[in-house]
Amino acid sequence: MKERCGTCRFRNDTGVCTNPKLREPMGGPKEGENWDDYLVYSYDEGGSFHVGPMFGCVHWKARE
Numbered sequence: 001m002k003e004r005c006g007t008c009r010f011r012n013d014t015g016v017c018t019n020p021k022l023r024e025p026m027g028g029p030k031e032g033e034n035w036d037d038y039l040v041y042s043y044d045e046g047g048s049f050h051v052g053p054m055f056g057c058v059h060w061k062a063r064e
Contacts, residue, residue: 003056003060004053004054004055004056004060005017005051005052005053005054005055005056005057005060006052006053006054007060007062007063008056008060008061008062008063009061009062009063009064010059010060010061011051011053014050015050015051015052015053016048016049016050016051017048017049017050017051019057019059021037021038021039021059022038022039022041022049023038023039023040023041024040024041024042024043024047025040025042037058037059
């Protein structure tokens with residue numbers, strides 16, 4: 001499972017993606033921040049993304 005969520009450092013033990021580039025808008029980008037590679041979602045009460053081990057994205061990083 002190379003470069004899939006199952007081997008990514010951002011997927012925790014419960015399958016939640018913890019990558020900081022998946023987030024709520026919270027007023028838009030900060031100064032100097034580019035959202036071209038973000039996934040910005042609108043949840044008024046917070047939220048998270050559960051990803052399966054075979055899902056993958058451009059922000060994959062190997063576990064340490």
